[in-house]
Amino acid sequence: MTDVTQIVLAKRPVGDVTPDCFREEKATLPALNDGELLIVSHYLSLDPYMRPRMSELRSYVPPFEIDRPLTGGSVGEVVESSNPKFAKGDTVIGLLNWATHTVHDGKGLRKIDPTAAPLAANLGVLGMPSFTAWYGMKHICKPKAGETAFVSAATGAVGQVAGQLAKLAGAHVVGCAGDEQKCQWAVREAGYDACFNHRTERDYGAVLDKLCPKGIDSNFENVGGKIFHAAFARMNNFGRIAFCGAISEYQDAEPLAGPPKMFAIVQRRLTIQGFIVSDHNAMLPDFVAEVGGLLKSGKLKSRETIVDGLARAPAAFMGLLKGENFGKLIVKIG
Numbered sequence: 267m268t269d270v271t272q273i274v275l276a277k278r279p280v281g282d283v284t285p286d287c288f289r290e291e292k293a294t295l296p297a298l299n300d301g302e303l304l305i306v307s308h309y310l311s312l313d314p315y316m317r318p319r320m321s322e323l324r325s326y327v328p329p330f331e332i333d334r335p336l337t338g339g340s341v342g343e344v345v346e347s348s349n350p351k352f353a354k355g356d357t358v359i360g361l362l363n364w365a366t367h368t369v370h371d372g373k374g375l376r377k378i379d380p381t382a383a384p385l386a387a388n389l390g391v392l393g394m395p396s397f398t399a400w401y402g403m404k405h406i407c408k409p410k411a412g413e414t415a416f417v418s419a420a421t422g423a424v425g426q427v428a429g430q431l432a433k434l435a436g437a438h439v440v441g442c443a444g445d446e447q448k449c450q451w452a453v454r455e456a457g458y459d460a461c462f463n464h465r466t467e468r469d470y471g472a473v474l475d476k477l478c479p480k481g482i483d484s485n486f487e488n489v490g491g492k493i494f495h496a497a498f499a500r501m502n503n504f505g506r507i508a509f510c511g512a513i514s515e516y517q518d519a520e521p522l523a524g525p526p527k528m529f530a531i532v533q534r535r536l537t538i539q540g541f542i543v544s545d546h547n548a549m550l551p552d553f554v555a556e557v558g559g560l561l562k563s564g565k566l567k568s569r570e571t572i573v574d575g576l577a578r579a580p581a582a583f584m585g586l587l588k589g590e591n592f593g594k595l596i597v598k599i600g
């Protein structure tokens with residue numbers, strides 16, 4: 267029997283997530299059944315996809331359940347095991363509860379070497395968001411020298427890696443982010459050729475015309491909405507759009523219309539591909555080899571925000587949906 271602190275979904279949000287959607291509570295976990303393990307959480311990743319999971323929508327993952335702990339990508343340590351594949355002391359990564367401890371059946375859990383990289387990096391620049399950027403850039407956007415790539419949410423966990431990979435491929439790379447400090451980091455540290463502030467810039471079309479004078483050949487789309495509409499209208503012939511996410515739309519109570527003039531997809535022979543990174547897990551070793559190598563050689567920079575304490579996870583998550591995080595948002599639990 268283990269006493270834990272956990273955060274459960276108290277109610278489903280309508281529009282913006284509010285503090286009363288979460289409830290922190292104490293619970294006592296039962297003794298382990300055969301095949302189960304008890305994991306103490308060290309780091310919890312907060313990610314935009316959690317917002318759609320709070321609603322009861324048809325999606326590629328089932329919604330969170332009311333009065334049950336939310337879950338998220340986490341790094342933790344096995345403290346007790348009745349599962350032959352895992353031993354006490356193993357460091358593991360996988361979906362764990364928003365909680366100090368989780369009882370897990372071992373499915374989808376992976377052992378990691380805790381000495382290979384800072385533990386939190388396994389959730390960011392060496393983890394799912396970076397893998398997402400790598401897959402979308404390498405297999406959909408395919409940027410090259412002489413072309414222009416546009417990345418929205420340019421300094422987020424995914425965007426910061428996507429932009430740097432496009433730059434390493436030789437493209438002219440333009441991004442957008444939510445404040446001046448982020449835009450400066452994108453240009454000075456991540457090597458973007460330009461980055462505009464989507465909160466102060468009123469006319470996205472005009473700023474893209476200025477920063478992408480030859481049009482856009484590839485668009486790594488993280489934000490959706492009006493930013494996407496402006497980029498879509500400026501796609502060149504045979505352009506590629508990796509539709510990764512639409513964070514600006516996740517809190518909308520009513521769906522936004524798509525971009526006008528969809529016939530442009532035909533006229534300009536565009537490829538628009540939505541993707542879910544976990545469908546491509548077989549490519550994880552290729553990603554680790556390439557991105558791990560870039561990190562070691564100092565060719566890839568990364569930025570993260572680490573929030574201390576499980577109790578701060580709800581506020582941090584609500585902040586993520588407003589762009590308050592700078593880079594990968596992670597909660598240090600214990």
Ligand SMILES: NC(=O)c1ccc[n+]([C@@H]2O[C@H](COP(=O)([O-])OP(=O)(O)OC[C@H]3O[C@@H](n4cnc5c(N)ncnc54)[C@H](OP(=O)(O)O)[C@@H]3O)[C@@H](O)[C@H]2O)c1
Nearest residue numbers: 314419422423424443444488511512513514541542543589
């Ligand atoms: N397809 C997949 O498999 C997959 C996997 C991972 C992530 N994703 C998607 O990829 C996107 C980026 O994820 P991430 O992990 O990089 O998230 P992240 O690190 O939290 O970055 C998201 C950023 O989006 C920006 N943003 C938030 N609300 C916005 C709005 N209304 N308008 C414009 N920008 C807004 C904020 O930065 P600013 O300050 O710049 O506004 C925020 O920091 C999300 O759409 C996510 O759902 C998809």
